[in-house]
Amino acid sequence: MKAMVCRAWGDPDTLRLDEVDRPPLNPDQVRLRIHACGVNFADTLIVAGKYQVKPAFPFTPGFEAAGEIIEIGEAVTQIRPHLHRGQRVFAYMRRGGGYAEEAVVNAAALVPIPEAMDWATAGGFPIAYSTSHYALVHRARLQAGETLLVLGAAGGVGLSAIEIGKQLGARVIAAAGGPEKLAVAQAHGADDAIDYQHESIRDRVRELTDGRGADVVYDPVGGDAFDQALRAVNWGARMLIIGFAAGRIQAVPANLVLVKGISIVGVDRGAESQRNPGLIAEGFTELLRWWEAGRLKPVVGKTFPLAEAGAAMEALLSRRYPGKIVVEV
Amino acid sequence: MKAMLCREWGEPGILRLGELDRRPLQPHEARIRVHAAGVNFADSLMVAGKYQVKPAFPFIPGLEAAGEIIELGAAVRHLKPGQRVLAVLRNGGGYAEEIALNAEAVVPIPDGMDFVTAASFPVAYGTAHFALTHRGHLQPGETLLVLGAAGGVGLTAVEIGKQLGARVIAAAGSADKLAVARAHGADELIDYRQESIRDRVRELTAGRGADVVFDPVGGDAFDQALRAVNWEARMLVIGFAAGQIQAVPANLILVKNISVIGVVWGAQAERDPVLVSRNLAELLRWWETGRLKPEVARSFPLAEAGAALEALLSRRYAGKIVLEA
Numbered sequence: 140m141k142a143m144v145c146r147a148w149g150d151p152d153t154l155r156l157d158e159v160d161r162p163p164l165n166p167d168q169v170r171l172r173i174h175a176c177g178v179n180f181a182d183t184l185i186v187a188g189k190y191q192v193k194p195a196f197p198f199t200p201g202f203e204a205a206g207e208i209i210e211i212g213e214a215v216t217q218i219r220p221h222l223h224r225g226q227r228v229f230a231y232m233r234r235g236g237g238y239a240e241e242a243v244v245n246a247a248a249l250v251p252i253p254e255a256m257d258w259a260t261a262g263g264f265p266i267a268y269s270t271s272h273y274a275l276v277h278r279a280r281l282q283a284g285e286t287l288l289v290l291g292a293a294g295g296v297g298l299s300a301i302e303i304g305k306q307l308g309a310r311v312i313a314a315a316g317g318p319e320k321l322a323v324a325q326a327h328g329a330d331d332a333i334d335y336q337h338e339s340i341r342d343r344v345r346e347l348t349d350g351r352g353a354d355v356v357y358d359p360v361g362g363d364a365f366d367q368a369l370r371a372v373n374w375g376a377r378m379l380i381i382g383f384a385a386g387r388i389q390a391v392p393a394n395l396v397l398v399k400g401i402s403i404v405g406v407d408r409g410a411e412s413q414r415n416p417g418l419i420a421e422g423f424t425e426l427l428r429w430w431e432a433g434r435l436k437p438v439v440g441k442t443f444p445l446a447e448a449g450a451a452m453e454a455l456l457s458r459r460y461p462g463k464i465v466v467e468v
Numbered sequence: 469m470k471a472m473l474c475r476e477w478g479e480p481g482i483l484r485l486g487e488l489d490r491r492p493l494q495p496h497e498a499r500i501r502v503h504a505a506g507v508n509f510a511d512s513l514m515v516a517g518k519y520q521v522k523p524a525f526p527f528i529p530g531l532e533a534a535g536e537i538i539e540l541g542a543a544v545r546h547l548k549p550g551q552r553v554l555a556v557l558r559n560g561g562g563y564a565e566e567i568a569l570n571a572e573a574v575v576p577i578p579d580g581m582d583f584v585t586a587a588s589f590p591v592a593y594g595t596a597h598f599a600l601t602h603r604g605h606l607q608p609g610e611t612l613l614v615l616g617a618a619g620g621v622g623l624t625a626v627e628i629g630k631q632l633g634a635r636v637i638a639a640a641g642s643a644d645k646l647a648v649a650r651a652h653g654a655d656e657l658i659d660y661r662q663e664s665i666r667d668r669v670r671e672l673t674a675g676r677g678a679d680v681v682f683d684p685v686g687g688d689a690f691d692q693a694l695r696a697v698n699w700e701a702r703m704l705v706i707g708f709a710a711g712q713i714q715a716v717p718a719n720l721i722l723v724k725n726i727s728v729i730g731v732v733w734g735a736q737a738e739r740d741p742v743l744v745s746r747n748l749a750e751l752l753r754w755w756e757t758g759r760l761k762p763e764v765a766r767s768f769p770l771a772e773a774g775a776a777l778e779a780l781l782s783r784r785y786a787g788k789i790v791l792e793a
Binding site: 389 | 520603686690699705706707708713714715716717718719721722723724725726727728729730731732735736739
């Protein structure tokens with residue numbers, strides 16, 4: 140089968156489309172014919188050798204995919220009796236392998252998708268929405284009426300945080316770089332917008348909240364944006380650390396955490412789905428119910444064919460596109 | 469009435485005994501004749517101008533006191549004149565012969581509890597209990613690492629950790645201090661002048677790390693503990709008694725789903741004095757049943773409050789330091 144293969148640490152253009160053997164199917168796994176694979180910031184890190192997990196060479200990146208079941212392991216009926224060949228599903232793939240025509244996935248990780256959900260949307264859905272759901276519902280316990288500040292608000296994971304924040308009844312302040320991105324954020328429900336190319340996050344959040352500050356901060360960006368947000372949070376705020384897309388890992392001064400009774404909360408949803416798969420699965424149930432009710436509107440900013448997965452990753456790094464970048468197979 | 473006054477920011481020696489008029493009592497307030505006042509690390513910060521609460525000069529330090537009620541505002545229903553009580557003083561005032569305050573921050577004490585013990589009680593037990601239950605959600609069977617385990621608030625964290633069913637690892641800076649921590653229930657001991665907190669905690673937990681860290685020390689001790697915590701650990705930032713404020717690398721927080729949680733019990737007391745008083749009443753009931761054993765290291769007369777603060781800062785003593793008025 141064809142797959143994009145990484146044989147050395149490097150930039151996205153390091154990947155090559157190769158003919159590779161089909162991976163073996165374990166009894167508790169399912170083989171998928173992949174139709175679409177979501178591109179994530181972590182893909183660029185893993186190819187660069189900068190991710191917390193470093194697979195052996197050669198490996199195929201890609202942490203989420205949508206496709207149909209073409210083969211079922213013999214033990215799967217005990218775990219997931221209702222799975223069947225031809226079923227349309229998506230999956231978070233902790234061990235990677237999404238940038239390929241086929242992949243093997245643990246049956247426990249599969250989520251059946253509605254007929255009405257197209258492949259590109261499905262391929263880009265799992266990581267963004269379940270990360271935001273897990274972070275806002277379980278880690279931050281965002282309450283109705285609270286103020287949620289979303290940094291990187293027009294990115295794949297940022298837009299999903301805006302939508303889920305609104306579903307939970309919060310007031311959402313979106314912070315992003317530039318008016319086009321903020322327009323997308325507002326189209327997805329953000330109540331207020333901050334352009335951090337021209338404005339101070341710290342000053343604007345304080346203004347927008349009569350000096351009180353945000354109650355929850357959703358931060359996939361890190362660095363300076365986090366530092367500013369830290370100075371515009373309310374007593375008892377929860378700052379969710381999702382990632383460091385801006386490239387600088389911030390060091391958090393503990394005295395600022397102390398004086399306002401703040402919680403700095405690390406969110407590694409990938410590891411959580413391994414330890415607590417039931418929790419993540421429940422999240423998908425709620426998320427797909429919201430999607431079917433029209434309350435979530437996933438954005439696919441651009442798609443690329445499998446052979447251009449490297450260009451897809453570069454498009455993600457360019458920050459030019461809102462929403463998700465998806466590779467179509 | 470006499471009180472220790474701070475007229476400018478400085479070292480503990482800057483405090484002077486002064487004479488002040490009583491101020492009139494508001495309808496919701498109580499006036500207490502103070503018999504004893506607790507001495508806390510935060511008092512030295514307030515006197516140095518480094519605390520988040522900065523009262524106008526001249527101010528009276530002291531975040532906790534015990535005594536009897538000598539006057540009540542007309543709207544106060546739940547207290548009686550002559551009642552023996554403790555008081556939580558978010559904005560100071562304890563280093564004095566009398567204190568007037570919101571009656572919601574006043575809690576009756578058991579007949580069997582003397583005033584010195586009562587004055588040593590609220591900040592240390594209130595902070596540890598609030599931190600470990602409300603902020604840390606410490607569960608039975610979890611492993612709690614207490615840094616500065618022989619200090620005023622460290623010992624109470626050891627005791628409350630045991631009451632909550634945790635396994636408690638106490639880290640302190642000498643064998644004598646660790647012996648006190650052991651006497652208050654600690655299961656394991658780490659002497660951080662001789663041993664690496666990081667390595668010992670990993671050994672003691674078969675590599676998994678601690679589930680909750682109670683940290684009044686900060687600095688290097690925190691940095692080491694951060695590298696010896698379990699998945700979804702809760703690191704409770706209580707203070708920086710070591711004098712260094714750590715900067716926490718956010719990637720280390722991310723990869724283990726850790727929470728770094730700031731705990732300001734005093735601010736909680738200000739926002740919700742009724743809840744805090746209720747929790748203190750509960751803790752006093754634990755004391756009555758013998759589950760808590762407050763450790764008072766030394767007392768000083770009110771006029772020697774400066775020396776009392778210096779004694780606290782010397783780190784020579786295990787447990788609380790108290791003033792007697």
